[in-house]
Amino acid sequence: MTRLEEYLEMVESAQQKGFAGEDIEFLYFDNAASNQFDGYSGVNRAIKSAQGQYLIFCHQDLLFKYDDREHLEQCLEQLNQLDSNWAVAANAGRTTVGQHFVRISDPHGESINEGPFPQEVMSVDENFFIINQRVNNASTATMKGFHLYALDLCQNAKYLGLKSYVIDFHLFHKSGGKVDQGYFDIQRCYTEVQRERKAGQWFFPMCSVFFVGSSRLLNWWLNIKRVRKFLNKKQ
Incomplete structure (x- = not known):
């Protein structure tokens, strides 16, 4: 969280769509003054701190504008029937051959629906993803930054024999994503991590x-x- 007002707007939109009650908790990492956590350390801290069966990790500039909690539960039940040991589920991702599967509204388009769903993928987008706490997974401890941490999580799941999926859950994301020099710096670091693993x-x-x-x-x-x-x- 870097902008409290925007984070609270996201929380309110989620609550209006049924994400409320004693079985729901909202946790955030306060980076308003400085970066106390990045994507990798944030995921690992959230996995340790969250009490629920499912951990939703999302950007603060997200709005639960379309689908509600009941629909998400239906998507997860469908996924559990397909693969009870799934590790990560999201609203956007790519397969091992680079094919996109997306369900979102953002600056790139309204109600983008590139299915079918659920669809197994090798990476997911960071705007919204769900970690299945019933299985063990974590981010690479040596990685740092705010890019590729969802890819890292999916690939770590793969090494554990687990899979990742895109599901049919429609949200609104204010941003269309950003690729800057920092992205390619992290890509270089991740390339080195994978090179060592594959040697x-x-x-x-x-x-x-x-x-x-x-x-x-x-x-x-x-x-x-x-x-x-x-x-x-x-x-």
Whole structure:
């Protein structure tokens, strides 16, 4: 939260759409004076602090102008029927081949509806996303900034065997998004994080030694002799 009045406007719009009562809590990070939290640390702090089953993480310049709580619950029930172990759900995202799936009104257009929904994606937009607290997930602790933290969350979920989706929940976002030099600085940092994760590596558990890399052939070639040697000893 950097502008209290705008944040309160968002809260009021949510309450008018049924997000009110004892089973709803509103939490915010006060960055009005200075940045106490960024996207990555904010997500991790929210995961620890929130008490609910579902954690909605959204921008302050969002308005719950169209769909209400009942509709969101229906979307989540539909998603639970499809995949009970989903990790992240949002109103916009892209697949592994770059295809957009979006349900939003913003400066780019009124009532944008690019479905069908729910749709599995590899990344989601930060304007509005839901974290399923029934599964374990978190942001990368070494990353900092206000871009790509939703992508990071989705990819971390993937490493845990979990999936992310876009659902049919219509909101109004005052901003169309911003890409600046800071965005590309964070993209560079995230590229390095992923490069290290994808680098080939020898693993040393207590009972074996094996190699894992991006090439199946290389994995087989470097590991087959060790496996055969072990099996011969067992005979």
